[in-house]
Amino acid sequence: MNNAHYELQDGIAVIRLENPPVNGLSYELRRGIVDGIKKAEADDNAKAVVIIGSDRAFSGGADITEFNTPKVMAEPTLPTVINVLDSTELPVVAAIGGVCMGGGLELAMGCHFRIAHPQTQVALPEVKLGLLPGAGGTQRLPRLIGIEYAMNLIVSGTQVPAAMFQGTPLFDELVEGDLLESALTFAKKVVEEQRPLKRVRDMKVSHPKPEAFFLWAKTSVGAVAKNYPAPLKCVEAVKASIEKKFDDGIKLERELFAQLIQTPESRALRHAFFADRAAGKISDVASDTPTREINKVGVIGAGTMGSGIAINFLNAGIPVTILEMKQEALDRGVAHIKGVYEGRVKKGKMTQESAEKKMGLLSTTLSYDDFKDMDLVIEAVFEDMGVKQKVFETLDATCKPGAILASNTSTLDLDKIASFTKRPEDVIGLHFFSPANVMKLLEVVRGEKTSKEVLATSMKLAKKIKKTGVVSGVCDGFIGNRMVGKYQTEALLMIEEGASPQQIDKAIEKFGFVMGPIRMADLAGGDIGWAIRKRHYEEKPDTRRLYVADRLCEMGRFGQKTGAGFYKYEPGNRKPLHDPEVDRVIEEVRKEQGITPRKISDQEIVERCVFALVNEGARILEEGIAQRASDIDIIYLTGYGFPVFRGGPMLYADEVGLINVERALQKYRKQTGNPFWEPAPLLAKLAAEGKTFN
Structure with missing residues (x-):
């Protein structure tokens, strides 16, 4: 199947990209572009080539349906396609409308000329998947719009209108009206005027103070990149565009891309990308199921x-x-x-x-x-x-x-x-x-x-x-709150056992959570958790009571809303402050319960909180409450502040290794005597078979 339609129109070969919805650069589409160029080169009547997409998209980049399949690396790869465009002696015009992103923009930059609608959205968003543009984007874009603009676009992955780059070599013309008609007119003008082919590889990159700029870029990007390696690799690749020959810069870009695709951070970001799309698919509900109009x-x-x-x-x-x-x-x-x-x-x-x-x-x-x-x-x-x-x-x-x-x-x-x-x-x-x-x-x-x-x-x-x-599905707390209940329970139990609220929050925030469990309880309102606990105590009298949390609520300390919870808060300030009164309550509860406080490591805090999520998540999967492990991950990434660079609790467990997770659960089962820590049957089964949740 060929996803590129070829047609000769008045001496101009038109290659139309046809892989809806966004003309993802599938193997068939890449093959079709190359075949179209070869066909035009063999036709004496073809004087130039126009490559055009749909009104919705020139190309949105890589075809995500091919990820993790052999077709991703099948020749012609995107760099090969771009090399074919770059090296042909026929003028090649990219006619760009809708969106032009990632590999789609790299494809367009491989053409000799580019025209676009002013409202066309362009971007190199690979950094959002923990990657960098891998088909020449870091080398060509600086040559077309300058180092600074290119750096901003590549490091941020931001989508911007084509009109922003009017007057730069990125676009030869910005046109209104019918895009194909404009492209054919432009291509004929190129032929008639015998314009020389503008190969981006031959353009020079300059900056008045390159050393100072890249030092600033590395410092500022490093300050915000934190747990993500891709932004700094982007800086390194863009730097090569000014320091190295084009082919050497391309080689470095590919090396850096290969390094990044192996990182757990990139795997996590790509997992989140696919998890977000998979969440909308329901196994027993067909995509053509009738829906109702919601107008009021x-x-x-x-x-x-x-x-x-x-x-x-x-x-x-x-x-x-x-x-x-x-x-x-x-x-x-x-x-x-x-x-x-x-x-x-x-x-x-x-x-x-x-x-x-x-x-x-x-x-x-x-x-x-x-x-x-x-x-x-x-x-x-x-x-x-x-x-x-x-x-x-x-x-x-x-x-x-x-x-x-x-x-x-x-x-x-x-x-x-x-x-x-x-x-x-x-x-x-x-x-x-x-x-x-x-x-x-x-x-x-x-x-x-x-x-x-x-x-x-x-x-x-x-x-x-x-x-x-x-x-x-239906259960107490559904997916998110059922799991977070176990997570917070472990945090509260560790306070009774010897940890402080501050230590627990710091350990979890260092792991990457937006907010620790104790701060989160204060933000949500202690009375909400208390109401749920009281219902649980009534429904299941043998439920382990959380004495410190209950005592604080009995004192009217409901968190930020009352100015005091596990922390105290000054009027108009949400910063949590240490409160000796909480220390007194904790000490009082420990004495009443006969608990001798012990030193608890940050590792134990992280494992007990995060593996509590994992173990309950495995039970939820087994019961069919969640359709797939990635649904649980996307819930925690979008609703509970789980660190995105770790991909969600279930993917994190996969990365740690389910055998290691199971061993940790058994350890805490023995240590605490709490039956909750008995590994969920699904988790134990997958561990025994050497498999993963995702």
């Missing part, structure tokens, strides 16, 4: 969560009606939403006109009657089953047939909530993470009777509101 959304609750949820839909241009029991609560919610938009306007991230337009989509009500024609209603009320029951019984009696009834519950039994209606097939969990208008994760909870149509609609809607939707 109701939100119950105008608190921080409810108003945050509303903002997502307003941003997507979907009208939202918020319901509350009292006008004062509605007013506070509207003020919060308005404040978010005013903040974005002040920072230049939104125009005043856009903010007003979005606020114009918002309405409020004190009556369920105004939800009669809603397509979707999401409740964000207090996390109590009795409260949820009243809400869903009322929604069932009020909302039109076919309306989707969603709960934002973070832990409660969705099947029980659905049973409060006569339409459980229309009930689903949409668990947003706080702040709901910022956090990317949306846990989509599939009830026992949730219809495939409702599930498909919810996943489609997640994309529309720019969330990463991940499907979870």
Whole structure:
């Protein structure tokens, strides 16, 4: 199969890239480009070549469907294709529209001439996968737009409009209107005027103070790169463009690329990239499953969560009606939403006109009657089953047939909530993470009777509101909170055993988490965790009590919201401060429980917290609550601050080696006597077979 269509138009050979949706540079497409050039070279009537993509994309770069297959390295590789373009004696014009990214931009830079629509988006985003451009990008781009601009683009991976580089050799012309027609006109002009071929390899790179610039670049990039090796390798490669001959620079670029692709950081970033895409695929829900139109959304609750949820839909241009029991609560919610938009306007991230337009989509009500024609209603009320029951019984009696009834519950039994209606097939969990208008994760909870149509609609809607939707089955806490409960339990138990809150947070943050578990508990609110624990104590009386955490909550220390939790906080400042009162409580609990404190290493802290996630994640996989290990990883990368450069808890376990993880679990089982540390059967099985989660 050839993904490049060849056609001769009035003496110009047109090679059209046809590998939708974004013309990924598959083996077939690469082969087609080379065959097209050969065909044009053999045709005496062909005087020039135009390479063009679709309106949506010239090329988005590598074809991700070929990753981890032999086709990735099959000849012609992209460097080979670019060499063919570079060396042909026919003028080759790249006609660029839509997006032109990664290998697509490298392909375009291998052509002799380039024209583009001004709004075309260009980028070399390889650094976001822990890599650098590997087909000449670090050597050609500096020759076309200068060292400084090229460095910024390559190190950041940022997407920018073609218009930014008007007047540079990157684009010979920026054109409006029909791109192919413009390209044919330009190509004929090149032939008629007998313009010399502009090979980027022959261009010179210069900078007035190269040594000072690269010293500054290395220092500034190194300061922000931290756990990621790729940005500094990008600096090294770009430096070669000014210090070495072109071919030597290309050779170094390939060497650096080969080094990076072997790093655990790149593997983690590539894993996250694919995990994000895999999360949208549901094994038993076909891609052509019918979906429902969502044109009106109701939100119950105008608190921080409810108003945050509303903002997502307003941003997507979907009208939202918020319901509350009292006008004062509605007013506070509207003020919060308005404040978010005013903040974005002040920072230049939104125009005043856009903010007003979005606020114009918002309405409020004190009556369920105004939800009669809603397509979707999401409740964000207090996390109590009795409260949820009243809400869903009322929604069932009020909302039109076919309306989707969603709960934002973070832990409660969705099947029980659905049973409060006569339409459980229309009930689903949409668990947003706080702040709901910022956090990317949306846990989509599939009830026992949730219809495939409702599930498909919810996943489609997640994309529309720019969330990463991940499907979870029903269990206490679903995927994310069920696992984080074990993670935080271990942190709290280690406080009783001898560690301090500060040591635990520092060890976990050094591992790479955005925030340690004790600081996270204070941020979320101690009362929330306490309410869940009290429910667990009641449901399972033999549950191990977390005495320090419970005692602090009994004292009214709920974290940042009350100015004191495991840490104390000064008014208007979120910085956690050491509090001797907490030390006193910890010491008191240890004496009451007959615990002799011991020295706990940072390694034990990391292993007990992270391997608690892994062991519970393995149980979740085995129970079918999560479809795949990468779904668990993407939940933790997008919702819980797990270090991206480690790829998520399940990939981290794969990197450590499941045999080593299992041995650590057995060690803590013996040390603590806690049956939780018995390795999950799936983990033990995979370890025994020498396999991995991912």
